[in-house]
Amino acid sequence: MKYFLLALLALLAGTPFYGLGNYPLHLVIMCLLWGYVYTSWSIMGRLGLVSFGHGAFLGIGAYSVVMLWNHFGVSPWIGAIAGVVVSVIVAVIIGLPCFRFKIVGHYFALVTLALSEVTRLIIVALRDQTGGSLGATPNTALAQGNAWSLGALQFSEKIVWFYAILAVWLAGLWVWAKVDRGMTRLALEAISQEEEAAASIGINVTRSKLFVTLISAVMTSIGGVLYAQYQLYINPETVSGISISLQMVFGVIAGGMYVMLGPTVGAVFTLLLAEGLRLALGDSFKQFPALDLAIYGLMLVLFIIHMPKGILGTAAQIWQRRAAAKAPARG
Amino acid sequence: MLEVSGLTKRFGGFTAVSGVSFSLKEGEILGLIGPNGSGKSTTFNLIAGLHAPSAGSVRLNGEEIGGLLPAAICHRGIARTFQIPRPFRKLSLIENVVLAAFYGQEERPSRGKAHEFARESLNLVGLPIEESARVDGLGAAGLKKLELARALATQPRVLLADESLGGLDHAEMEQAADMLSMIRREKGITIIWVEHIMGVLMRVVDRCIVLDHGELIAQGKPAEVAHDPKVIEVYLGTDAADVQKTVADRTQ
Incomplete structure (x- = not known):
């Protein structure tokens, strides 16, 4: 299994050299980027903290870098730090009261849902600074025929982005695995099952929840930064609000919340679905602007009912069962 | 080692626990008994930090712990079931x-x-x-x-054992009682045992306190409590003879 994954990684790392052309490479980069963002979401989502507010952190990251760069000429590296700091502050403001006063389950989902929508509305309302719903483009630093500018975090070569985002995605998986093996995961599972009993054996409920929330929020806002710098265009709909937040929840549940590569599989699935819909429906897609959202919603319900462990989780289960069925025959 | 004084808890207009005071000595097993709704579980939860007291204090070795959160109470050495x-x-x-x-x-x-x-x-x-x-x-x-x-x-140094509503049959309750005395013997842990059926408890505890309608109505050795007219009136009723017999068997 380990060698299989390493081989897969090697195959993936060679992607830019297969002569696929720009569009397929772009799709792979987007899969990795969203795979990273979904992985970030699942770090808290799988532990009973189902957030519909991660669009907020994505938006904060994306708009922080672009606004600081466009209005004050601040390097995206510093802008990214600013975005992370703001995300941490917002996560604490939302998380602390929720965790302290036992706002869990549906109520937590509602609070976070409001957060993502408030963020979108703020971005739209500050249209003089943010460009409102038309979105914003970072001022280019590549005017003098430079292929890339490290200081401005702008690269015209997709290959640079491919490796940068591959590295960030791997780092995200590493954090996921680290949390998975840690005592905090057990503590949070205990909290999500029996909060009072968990507190009675000395687990600091608020601190444990805040810990994973901050990790998840920080990682997600870094995802927002990467999205802005890679796409060189952001708008409130694509990096904040209900639609992207719902898409994250859908992607992770579809892929599988409880396995490391589940969120990434979910990202691939969501992206293929979106591209497939675009190709299949063509122009009629534009006439029903919320059609994709309606389809996500419907599929989310179907997944929760029929495949709660997601695509990868279910596949792993079937595989294990087969292995278990074979084992006695061999013996 | 645990000093509870004037402990009071009001939920809106309802006073669940009213001015309860008692102390717990190191190494003893203290029975906390009372009929359903007498405030024993609330008292228990006040000590364990699940509720904050409306008035009164809970001191562990002189340190005020009333109003601390459950995790902090646990870290002070008080565990609960x-x-x-x-x-x-x-x-x-x-x-x-x-x-x-x-x-x-x-x-x-x-x-x-x-x-x-x-x-x-x-x-x-x-x-x-x-x-x-x-x-x-x-x-x-x-x-x-x-x-x-x-x-x-x-x-823990103190164990709060909530054994009321256990859903156990008589033999299992006997076992539970034996287990609590074994824990005290093996680990030297001081125990408060909450129960609403007096019988088995009286065999094991050193002292007991009785609550009714949120107030402490009696405390003392099992033999004293079992013969206390107030306890017999509000709580034991027709079972008084059985309980007194259990206590008598124990002293033999």
Whole structure:
């Protein structure tokens, strides 16, 4: 299994050299980027903290870098730090009261849902600074025929982005695995099952929840930064609000919340679905602007009912069962 | 070592516990009894930090602990069990107890040490220590044992054992009583035992206090309490003779 994954990684790392052309490479980069963002979401989502507010952190990251760069000429590296700091502050403001006063389950989902929508509305309302719903483009630093500018975090070569985002995605998986093996995961599972009993054996409920929330929020806002710098265009709909937040929840549940590569599989699935819909429906897609959202919603319900462990989780289960069925025959 | 004075809890206009005072001596087993709705569970939850007192104080070795959160109370060395067992069902048996061993003390032990504490606690109450043992297979008595093992793994000095509404038959209750005295003997832990059926408890406790309608109506040695006219009137009723017999058997 380990060698299989390493081989897969090697195959993936060679992607830019297969002569696929720009569009397929772009799709792979987007899969990795969203795979990273979904992985970030699942770090808290799988532990009973189902957030519909991660669009907020994505938006904060994306708009922080672009606004600081466009209005004050601040390097995206510093802008990214600013975005992370703001995300941490917002996560604490939302998380602390929720965790302290036992706002869990549906109520937590509602609070976070409001957060993502408030963020979108703020971005739209500050249209003089943010460009409102038309979105914003970072001022280019590549005017003098430079292929890339490290200081401005702008690269015209997709290959640079491919490796940068591959590295960030791997780092995200590493954090996921680290949390998975840690005592905090057990503590949070205990909290999500029996909060009072968990507190009675000395687990600091608020601190444990805040810990994973901050990790998840920080990682997600870094995802927002990467999205802005890679796409060189952001708008409130694509990096904040209900639609992207719902898409994250859908992607992770579809892929599988409880396995490391589940969120990434979910990202691939969501992206293929979106591209497939675009190709299949063509122009009629534009006439029903919320059609994709309606389809996500419907599929989310179907997944929760029929495949709660997601695509990868279910596949792993079937595989294990087969292995278990074979084992006695061999013996 | 535990000093409760004037403890009061009001929920809106309803006073669940009213001016309750008692003390707990190191190494004893104190019975806390009373009929349903007498305020014993509230008293218990006030000490354990699940509720903050409206008035009064709870002191542990002189330090005020009333109003601290449950996790902080646990770190001070007071562990509790729940009336209705609350296991972490999706975790394995040993994980349930390892968590308590790891987080239960102010200074966190290493993971290896936490496993050691967990195995020791499971052994003490007689539950399996295999990694593969699940919570699912446990019956009512097994779940009660798990509650105890989890509490013990936090290395407490005081154990608050809520045994009321246990859903145990008479033989199982006898076993539970024996287990509490064994825990005191083996680990030197001071125990408050909450119960609403007096019989079995009277055999094991050193002293007991009786609550009714949120007020303390009697305290003393089992023999004194069992013959207290007030206790007989509000609580024991027709069972008085049985309970007095249990106490008498014990002294023989």
